[in-house]
Amino acid sequence: MDSYPLSVKVGGKGKALAHASYIAREDKYARRRDDDLVHVESGNMPNWAAHKPAVLWAAADTHECANGCTYREIEIAMPRELDDTQRLA
Numbered sequence: 197m198d199s200y201p202l203s204v205k206v207g208g209k210g211k212a213l214a215h216a217s218y219i220a221r222e223d224k225y226a227r228r229r230d231d232d233l234v235h236v237e238s239g240n241m242p243n244w245a246a247h248k249p250a251v252l253w254a255a256a257d258t259h260e261c262a263n264g265c266t267y268r269e270i271e272i273a274m275p276r277e278l279d280d281t282q283r284l285a
Contacts, residue, residue: 198275205269212266213253219269222250234280 207215217223220236238249245252256266274283 200275201271201273203271205271206265207267207269209260209262209264209266210257212256213250215267215269216249216253235284 216238218225221227221233238252241249241252245255253267260266
């Protein structure tokens with residue numbers, strides 16, 4: 197039976213907006229040669245930030261307590277045999 201890696205990462209205060217921009221390849225992390233990004237999604241967002249996740253991440257960086265957690269990132273490795281549509285499903 198195949199097994200695929202799973203990791204959960206936690207980010208501290210002041211790192212959420214920069215990390216979200218890095219993952220989505222936005223702002224200073226946007227480069228033309230990066231074409232390997234298949235899908236980015238922010239889930240479980242409040243109504244006031246549903247269409248602009250950067251607003252939530254900036255608020256989390258500003259208002260989270262000093263030793264608080266501003267985000268959790270879940271990474272799941274999918275098999276190469278699946279195409280992009282199958283991996284997303």
